[in-house]
Amino acid sequence: MLYPIATLEADKLDAVRALEKEIGSPVVALAAVDTDSATLPKEDLQKLQALEDELNVVLVAVRPN
DSSP, X not given: OBOOXXXXXXXXXXXXXXXXXXXXXXXXXXXXXXXXXXXXXXXXXXXXXXHHHHHTSXXXXXXXO
């Protein structure tokens, strides 16, 4: 399961903003995406990790549909 930033309709975004004001803290909305991670050979995993380090992000290889 992955959890990217959610795309919210205006009314849902308004509800999140209202909650942020009420609790005094930013809130991030995430959406669940049902997927399975790919099993990578060690060499490919090292390449993925090297690019993560270079880009300063988390990368996830997923199984193709």
